[in-house]
Amino acid sequence: MYIGKVIGTVVATKKDNRLIGSKLMIIQPLNIELLPIEEPIIAVDTVGAGIGELVIIVKGTAARIAAQKMESPIDISIVGLVDEINI
Amino acid sequence: MYIGKVIGTVVATKKDNRLIGSKLMIIQPLNIELLPIEEPIIAVDTVGAGIGELVIIVKGTAARIAAQKMESPIDISIVGLVDEINI
Amino acid sequence: MYIGKVIGTVVATKKDNRLIGSKLMIIQPLNIELLPIEEPIIAVDTVGAGIGELVIIVKGTAARIAAQKMESPIDISIVGLVDEINI
């Protein structure tokens, strides 16, 4: 699991039918000081995350589990909103 | 999921039989400013993407789901055409 | 499998229901000289690891096996506490 920030959305009209209804959010990966690391990626929202929110994302099969869409071509999903990071 | 641009195609006459009929597109991964990041990779087209189009790609099992060919040796697929990136 | 050190925890109140009860630990990946490498990541604890402890982590499906929660959106877990590194 990785920490990121929702910084936008992607609109794709022509896409795999099984992605219809999945909100595609642009996520800026962050380190634990909340500084950007790596390039932004696209994740399916599963918890109602809004722009600017800190989120936890997962990759691979875990992303389809999160979306409860095992037959959808999803490889990254948001699974939670970060309330606190305790170091 | 990742953003990329279709920049070409690969022709492979001698290949796994289960790849016959799958169009192999060369994808330049892009960041959200649409600048190139990383080296190009090869993805199976599942949405009718053309050269120059912005696409969303997925990796791993999600790529076989996208292609609806779970028994084909595919690890990256195009799953949608990008209409808008809203930051 | 990779070596890391538990350096904190993440609190996420709004999250996938199947993550309830899973403790989310912040792990600093370390090399075998125990120096930090890469940015910290978040792992589910499965062995009762505490802050400051050296741990072994796994990624992907192995992380769900470790958590004994195959239907939970987990992609990194702690699977052991490091007693000795013998070089």
Added chain:
Amino acid sequence: MYIGKVIGTVVATKKDNRLIGSKLMIIQPLNIELLPIEEPIIAVDTVGAGIGELVIIVKGTAARIAAQKMESPIDISIVGLVDEINI
């Protein structure tokens, strides 16, 4: 899928029994200008590739699908010979 060039072979007499009969080729990953990128890796040949040939490789479960050996510990395979790269 990724482009590479077959640059050698690896001989391993003592190995997992399920790898017997799988030819282990050393692959130099290439970019689309056919310049080397990253360090060479080892892939199972599934198409009769020879030294010096340009090939397409896949990773993960796709590699076991390519080898038609789902119960063999394979994580990278050659799935085709590259005839043309059209940019």
Added chain:
Amino acid sequence: MYIGKVIGTVVATKKDNRLIGSKLMIIQPLNIELLPIEEPIIAVDTVGAGIGELVIIVKGTAARIAAQKMESPIDISIVGLVDEINI
């Protein structure tokens, strides 16, 4: 598949029960000139590899196949001893 050298072992008394009996070896990833690349990782031995030996490792599900422990939280395993690298 990747080439590495066994450079040590890790002892973990408190760990997932399903790892009991699996020998955890520290592997230094090597390139084909046998020079170190990347940081060492931990792999389960499945072929009786000793310290200083050159080995082939696999990652992901292939690692559990190698260990013949599909229900064990393993993500990297040794699958063979390297006799020769022919370039």
